[in-house]
Amino acid sequence: MKKETARQASIRCPIGLFPRQEEEIARLTREIDQARAAAQKAPWAQALFEAVDVLLACEQYDEESLDCRLCRNFSGLRRKTATLVIKAGHLDDRRRRTADDRRRS
Structure with a gap:
């Protein structure tokens, strides 16, 4: 059997x-x-959310560009x-606090 290698998709961003x-x-x-x-x-995940928002807020977004649409x-x-x-x-967090409160009671 041939071993498959993972290929990473390449998005060509015009502004990098x-x-x-x-x-x-x-x-x-x-x-x-x-x-x-x-x-x-x-x-x-919060930091990821913020990093992704930078891409979603791109002012150079071009609806005609496949790369821009894939990025979005x-x-x-x-x-x-x-x-x-x-x-x-x-x-x-809520579940843990509730469990801790029950143990203290």
Whole structure:
């Protein structure tokens, strides 16, 4: 059997914003993946949310450009993912506080 190699999609950003943000986004994603509990993931997800928002706020967005549309679509998905992780972190915090309160009672 042939071993398949992973190929990374390449988005050609006319202003170079995507590659700069992508490096930070990849780092934050690794941090989220390494954190064990949802509450530990939430701060990294918040930073991811902010990094993705830089791409979504791009003033050079060109609806006619496939690269711009791909960047915007990927960024939108990442933003939704970060939002879910943040919400899960808040739920995890709330659950832990409730459990701690019950133990103290």
